[in-house]
Every structure is written in structure tokens, then in C-alpha cells.
Amino acid sequence: MKKNLNSGQLMWQRAIKAIPGGNGLLSKRPDRYAPDIWPSYFSKSSGVEVIDLDGNKFIDMAQMGIGSAILGYSNPELINAITEMLKDGVNCTLNAPEEVLLAEKLLDLNPFAGGVRFARSGGEAMAIAIRMARAHSGRDKVIFSGYHGWCDWYLATNLNKNDGLSEHLIPGLDTKGVPAGLINTAIPFTYNDIENFETTIKNNPDAGVICLEGARYDFPSKEFLEAVSQLAKKYNMVIVSDEITSGWRMTDGGVYKINGFNPDIVVYAKAMGGGFAISAIVGTEEVMNTSQDTFMSSTMWTERVGFTAALTTINILTREKVWEHLIDMGDRIGKGWLKLSEKHGIDISVTDFKPLITMKFGYKERNQALATLFIQEMLQRGYLAATSVYLSYAHNKKIIDEYLIAVDECFEILSHSIANNTEMELLDSRVRSDSFNRITP
Numbered sequence: 001m002k003k004n005l006n007s008g009q010l011m012w013q014r015a016i017k018a019i020p021g022g023n024g025l026l027s028k029r030p031d032r033y034a035p036d037i038w039p040s041y042f043s044k045s046s047g048v049e050v051i052d053l054d055g056n057k058f059i060d061m062a063q064m065g066i067g068s069a070i071l072g073y074s075n076p077e078l079i080n081a082i083t084e085m086l087k088d089g090v091n092c093t094l095n096a097p098e099e100v101l102l103a104e105k106l107l108d109l110n111p112f113a114g115g116v117r118f119a120r121s122g123g124e125a126m127a128i129a130i131r132m133a134r135a136h137s138g139r140d141k142v143i144f145s146g147y148h149g150w151c152d153w154y155l156a157t158n159l160n161k162n163d164g165l166s167e168h169l170i171p172g173l174d175t176k177g178v179p180a181g182l183i184n185t186a187i188p189f190t191y192n193d194i195e196n197f198e199t200t201i202k203n204n205p206d207a208g209v210i211c212l213e214g215a216r217y218d219f220p221s222k223e224f225l226e227a228v229s230q231l232a233k234k235y236n237m238v239i240v241s242d243e244i245t246s247g248w249r250m251t252d253g254g255v256y257k258i259n260g261f262n263p264d265i266v267v268y269a270k271a272m273g274g275g276f277a278i279s280a281i282v283g284t285e286e287v288m289n290t291s292q293d294t295f296m297s298s299t300m301w302t303e304r305v306g307f308t309a310a311l312t313t314i315n316i317l318t319r320e321k322v323w324e325h326l327i328d329m330g331d332r333i334g335k336g337w338l339k340l341s342e343k344h345g346i347d348i349s350v351t352d353f354k355p356l357i358t359m360k361f362g363y364k365e366r367n368q369a370l371a372t373l374f375i376q377e378m379l380q381r382g383y384l385a386a387t388s389v390y391l392s393y394a395h396n397k398k399i400i401d402e403y404l405i406a407v408d409e410c411f412e413i414l415s416h417s418i419a420n421n422t423e424m425e426l427l428d429s430r431v432r433s434d435s436f437n438r439i440t441p
């Protein structure tokens with residue numbers, strides 16, 4: 001039975017006329033999924049259920065608020081805490097005490113740290129972290145691996161080499177508007193590749209900052225992290241660990257904790273607020289002291305909702321050890337995918353990082369069409385699906401086992417299309433894309 005997805009599509013057509021690019025986040029654009037049939041907009045969300053503009057109900061086995069809704073949508077304890085707080089006021093001439101409480105909580109959970117600053121989004125927090133790290137090292141150049149947001153310091157990579165960021169999550173990022181003077185200030189290296197990292201440092205001994213993700217698809221090896229620590233020490237470089245995606249999903253804080261890694265700055269965002277906007281830059285006493293010498297100030301960094309949301313979310317995460325549940329559920333999905341792929345003779349690989357479990361098809365230039373077909377068929381069965389799943393506390397075994405029954409049916413369709421080369425014929429939509437593309441009405 002085909003769902004009526006018209007209202008979401010129509011709203012997206014209005015969006016791309018009024019908002020360049022259609023919205024403020026690449027990962028919520030329909031062209032990332034199945035562009036012509038994706039419901040695109042929600043009217044309500046609760047637990048793992050999402051209601052679109054036409055009243056259709058879907059189970060979210062995709063992005064869960066792009067990783068922000070770690071407790072599930074509209075967690076009652078979180079909503080209650082926010083609702084109670086709203087009655088007492090949100091923004092005031094005086095400071096919100098929750099800012100202090102949250103800073104103290106983060107210092108407790110990150111014993112290496114001597115100070116915390118707050119912002120709202122991840123990219124913004126990374127820009128703050130890089131400013132601090134540059135100020136502390138006294139050097140401009142950053143060597144990095146991974147995705148770190150939209151800001152100039154990061155996009156400057158592509159001033160050197162148009163496709164410098166292609167290996168780091170998002171290909172096709174243009175440098176229009178990024179000052180040409182930033183050329184050669186952000187140099188990428190390959191994650192988990194000691195040789196590549198050492199060569200990058202050797203070629204850029206004047207760098208002052210090393211920036212990397214806590215984990216993305218795979219975990220960093222112990223040897224790689226040792227190499228990072230050793231060379232950072234040798235060259236007196238500041239290490240920034242970006243835990244915006246990995247944070248709170250493996251431990252009561254960052255993945256750096258299980259790796260025995262000692263960064264100078266750790267950045268959290270996304271999941272820390274349970275879906276509300278809050279990010280934190282947590283640093284050593286030395287680095288944070290420098291932050292007093294560089295001007296960073298913004299009205300909405302002191303607003304109360306984010307602090308209350310993070311305090312409540314962290315309380316639930318640590319009380320319930322939510323990350324253990326996320327790892328368990330991710331493992332169940334990963335094993336389920338592999339079993340079903342064997343059953344249907346489909347070539348997939350599944351990555352290590354279970355709380356954001358990801359499968360990759362092994363069909364090269366056909367991968368995107370196959371992924372689109374998978375998303376299309378899962379939509380027909382009532383699922384928002386993708387090739388990765390951000391697990392939340394609201395996912396459970398029953399939901400996952402039912403999801404895997406739908407995956408079984410979809411893999412059968414995929415298996416036929418792989419054998420007969422028919423995926424393009426079966427699609428009711430254009431093929432999805434991972435790139436940043438210009439969207440035209």
C-alpha cells in the first residue's frame with residue numbers, strides 16, 4: 001500500500017523557494033533519502049514514532065533527530081523538567097544558575113578538565129574550541145580528520161584542494177565566502193592511519209592544533225592514539241577531541257574515556273541536550289585559562305532551556321547507563337543486517353560503532369541507487385530508514401525485531417534488483433546523494 005506523502009513534498013517545494021537550500025541542515029534534506037517520496041516534515045514525534053503532515057505514522061530507524069534525540073522523542077522526564085523550568089522564565093538580566101550546575105556536572109564527568117564553556121550548536125562549539133586551541137598554541141594551522149561543522153576554519157581545507165574534505169564525511173563543499181587568506185590553515189589527515197598522520201605532521205610542523213573525532217564508523221586503534229599523543233607532546237600541539245556525534249553513546253561522556261586518550265579539549269553537542277540546543281567545550285585548566293583572553297560572547301549561550309535539558313538528559317543517561325542499551329540495540333541491528341544479507345546474498349559490510357550502526361553496500365557506483373531503493377521500500381512498510389541508525393533509549397528489542405522483518409522483505413527485493421540490474425526501474429524517486437548540492441525550485 002502506497003502512503004500519501006504529498007503534503008511533505010509540497011511543503012518542501014515551498015521551502016526551497018523561501019529558504020535557500022530548503023532548510024538549515026543538510027542531513028534533513030529529502031535528497032539524502034529518497035528525494036521524491038520522503039515525507040520530509042513531521043507534525044509530531046514521540047518515542048520512536050513520527051507522524052508526518054498527512055497523519056502517516058513511521059518508526060524512526062534512521063537518524064533520530066540526527067543523533068540529538070538519544071532518549072527517544074519527547075522523553076516525558078525531559079519534557080517535564082523543561083515545562084517546569086519554562087514557568088520560571090527562560091532569559092533574564094541575571095544568569096541562570098543551571099549554567100554553573102551543568103559546568104560542575106561536566107567537570108565531574110571529565111576529570112582531566114579545569115573549565116567549561118557553553119554554546120548552542122556543534123559547529124559553533126567547534127569554532128570556539130579551535131579559537132581556544134589556536135590562542136593557546138599561538139599558531140594558526142590545524143591538522144584534522146573527520147567532520148567538524150560549517151565554519152570557515154574547517155571549510156578552509158578546500159582552499160588548497162577542492163576535494164580535501166571528500167574523505168571526511170561530506171564531499172562537494174565549496175569555499176565560496178571563505179576568506180582566501182585562510183589557505184593552508186586546515187590540513188586533513190586520514191583517521192586511524194599512523195603513517196598518514198605522521199607524514200602530515202612532518203609536512204606541517206608549524207601546526208598548533210590536532211583535531212579528530214572520538215569515533216565515527218570505526219574505533220581508533222590504541223597505536224594511532226598513542227602516535228597522536230606523542231607527536232602532540234613533541235610539537236607542543238593542542239588536541240581537540242570532537243565528541244559531537246560519538247559523545248554519550250559509549251560512556252558517560254566521550255569515547256576518549258575508553259581509549260585512554262588524553263585530549264586538551266573535548267566538545268559535546270547533539271545528544272547532550274536530548275534534542276534541545278546546547279553544546280559544551282570542556283578543556284584543561286591551562287587551555288581554558290587562555291579562553292579568558294579571546295573574546296567569545298553571545299546572548300543565547302546563556303539561555304536557560306539548554307542547560308536544563310542537558311542537566312536532565314545527563315542525569316537520565318548516567319542513571320540508566322543508556323549507552324549500554326544503545327550498544328546492545330546497535331549490535332542487534334548489525335547482526336540482523338549481516339544475517340539477512342547472507343540469506344539474500346547481498347554484499348554489505350557493517351561498521352564497528354554500534355550506537356550509530358552503519359551498513360555499506362559493496363556495489364560501488366550502484367550503491368546510492370540500492371540505498372534509495374532500500375529507503376523507498378522501508379517507507380512503504382512504515383519505517384524512516386537509512387543505511388545507518390542512530391539508536392535511542394526508546395528503541396527496544398521488539399521494535400528492532402519487527403524492523404528486521406521489514407528489512408528481510410526489502411533485502412529480497414534488493415537481491416533481485418542486484419541480480420537483474422533493475423534498481424533504477426524499481427525506483428519511484430530520484431537517487432539519493434551524500435554530497436552538498438545546490439537545490440533549485
Ligand SMILES: Cc1ncc(COP(=O)(O)O)c(C=O)c1O
Pocket residue numbers: 121122123124126146147148149150213242243244245246269270
Ligand atoms: C563530529 C561532528 N562535529 C561537528 C558537527 C556539527 O554539529 P552541528 O550540526 O550541531 O553544527 C557534527 C554534526 O553532525 C559532527 O558529527
